[in-house]
Amino acid sequence: MTHSFDAIILGGGAAGLMCAIEAGKRGRRVAVLEHSGRMGKKILISGGGRCNFTNLNCGPQNFFSSNPHFAKSALSRYAPADFIALVEKYGIPYHEKTLGQLFCDRSAHDILGMLEAECRHAGVSIFVNTRIQEVQRTTAFVVHTPNEEFRAPALVIATGGLSIPKIGATSFGYDLARQFGLSIREPWPGLTPLILSPEDRSHYCDLAGVSTEVVALCNGQRFREKMLITHRGLSGPAILQISSYWKQPQPILIDLVPGRDVTSVFRDSMTPRNLGTLRAELRKFLPHRIADRWLDLHAPASWTNQSLSDLEKQMHAWALSPAKTEGFEKAEVTAGGVDTDELSAKTMESRKIPGLFFIGEVVDVTGHLGGHNFQWAWASGAAAGRAL
Ligand SMILES: Cc1cc2nc3c(=O)[nH]c(=O)nc-3n(C[C@H](O)[C@H](O)[C@H](O)COP(=O)(O)OP(=O)(O)OC[C@H]3O[C@@H](n4cnc5c(N)ncnc54)[C@H](O)[C@@H]3O)c2cc1C
Numbered sequence: 001m002t003h004s005f006d007a008i009i010l011g012g013g014a015a016g017l018m019c020a021i022e023a024g025k026r027g028r029r030v031a032v033l034e035h036s037g038r039m040g041k042k043i044l045i046s047g048g049g050r051c052n053f054t055n056l057n058c059g060p061q062n063f064f065s066s067n068p069h070f071a072k073s074a075l076s077r078y079a080p081a082d083f084i085a086l087v088e089k090y091g092i093p094y095h096e097k098t099l100g101q102l103f104c105d106r107s108a109h110d111i112l113g114m115l116e117a118e119c120r121h122a123g124v125s126i127f128v129n130t131r132i133q134e135v136q137r138t139t140a141f142v143v144h145t146p147n148e149e150f151r152a153p154a155l156v157i158a159t160g161g162l163s164i165p166k167i168g169a170t171s172f173g174y175d176l177a178r179q180f181g182l183s184i185r186e187p188w189p190g191l192t193p194l195i196l197s198p199e200d201r202s203h204y205c206d207l208a209g210v211s212t213e214v215v216a217l218c219n220g221q222r223f224r225e226k227m228l229i230t231h232r233g234l235s236g237p238a239i240l241q242i243s244s245y246w247k248q249p250q251p252i253l254i255d256l257v258p259g260r261d262v263t264s265v266f267r268d269s270m271t272p273r274n275l276g277t278l279r280a281e282l283r284k285f286l287p288h289r290i291a292d293r294w295l296d297l298h299a300p301a302s303w304t305n306q307s308l309s310d311l312e313k314q315m316h317a318w319a320l321s322p323a324k325t326e327g328f329e330k331a332e333v334t335a336g337g338v339d340t341d342e343l344s345a346k347t348m349e350s351r352k353i354p355g356l357f358f359i360g361e362v363v364d365v366t367g368h369l370g371g372h373n374f375q376w377a378w379a380s381g382a383a384a385g386r387a388l
Pocket of ligand 1: 010014042048051052053130132167170172333373
């Protein structure tokens with residue numbers, strides 16, 4: 001059986017649904033083909049089940065890409081305020097958690113329910129459990145599934161990245177881009193915990209569960225947020241953020257005591273220069289277990305001013321060389337993707353293949369932690385949806 005539409009969207013995640021809504025509202029006959037049994041599974045698990053759906057401070061500075069200017073146009077034409085207006089129209093209760101991050105008060109189901117309702121109002125046809133076998137381009141795009149054929153003059157690829165394969169991530173979008181001769185920036189896992197070397201693991205990982213605010217630095221980037229020690233290494237927002245910029249075998253630097261001058265106490269000549277005093281001082285700024293362990297492993301060579309100054313520097317630039325990341329199994333996002341040189345920044349349409357669009361995470365635009373990746377999904381989806 002053959003179905004004809006004005007546009008076919010492959011992938012019913014955040015970007016695909018937003019694109020379908022915008023195109024449907026403009027009277028386009030749109031089909032969304034989703035291979036799993038339900039749409040928006042990643043929305044449901046996002047933000048610990050509460051979906052950090054946008055960020056009040058979202059702007060181009062919160063993204064990286066081989067072309068840092070690419071995201072600007074779409075982000076400016078669909079702002080956080082546009083998504084918030086939709087959330088408020090549906091009376092969904094939400095709150096700002098920290099740093100402009102907006103979360104649902106109740107559950108991510110509210111966001112998915114809202115998108116599904118908008119799809120219904122916009123007359124979007126949804127096909128779940130749809131296995132895409134082949135995509136051809138004749139006079140139109142033809143998508144073959146085992147029993148049906150879908151035809152449309154426009155095809156939007158919204159199949160996301162490689163993160164979390166167990167809930168349906170596939171390399172489909174990259175494979176299709178290659179099929180049509182578009183170049184790809186090699187994908188890598190972003191926003192992922194780091195695994196420490198066996199030696200560092202034996203030093204620190206029995207402290208799993210302990211966290212502290214740090215500044216994590218790598219490749220000219222710095223993030224001041226919480227760091228969490230895990231059974232295999234490090235996690236927490238500061239580490240997830242810096243992981244997107246880390247490449248093996250570089251070290252990452254951790255400022256364990258940002259803005260503090262731990263050894264200043266020794267400038268008073270009456271203060272005894274010994275480990276007990278130093279430990280007591282460091283314990284003022286760090287959880288006791290981290291302070292004690294770190295000093296056990298980094299005791300000053302002597303108690304001279306120079307040694308103390310070296311120790312102070314080390315506390316603000318503790319170098320760790322992670323063994324690897326936790327990979328796509330745990331990554332919140334896939335960095336890299338369809339090369340932005342291939343796409344129009346205004347519409348997300350391929351420059352080489354008219355009618356072919358790429359949106360969301362499959363594109364080489366990656367956001368920081370904190371609602372930015374959803375904002376990119378909404379903004380790029382809206383950009384394409386308005387051009388269909
Ligand atoms: C655990 C976790 C928590 C997260 N929390 C947040 C958060 O709170 N805030 C935030 O901003 N970002 C968060 N993210 C990132 C965010 O979920 C993604 O960046 C966003 O969902 C990307 O949208 P997308 O539509 O491009 O891709 P997706 O949402 O991944 O959607 C892609 C869709 O395509 C489907 N698909 C894949 N292959 C095929 C195929 N071959 N045929 C048909 N369909 C296919 C998939 O099943 C999926 O439904 C989180 C990610 C994870 C993994």
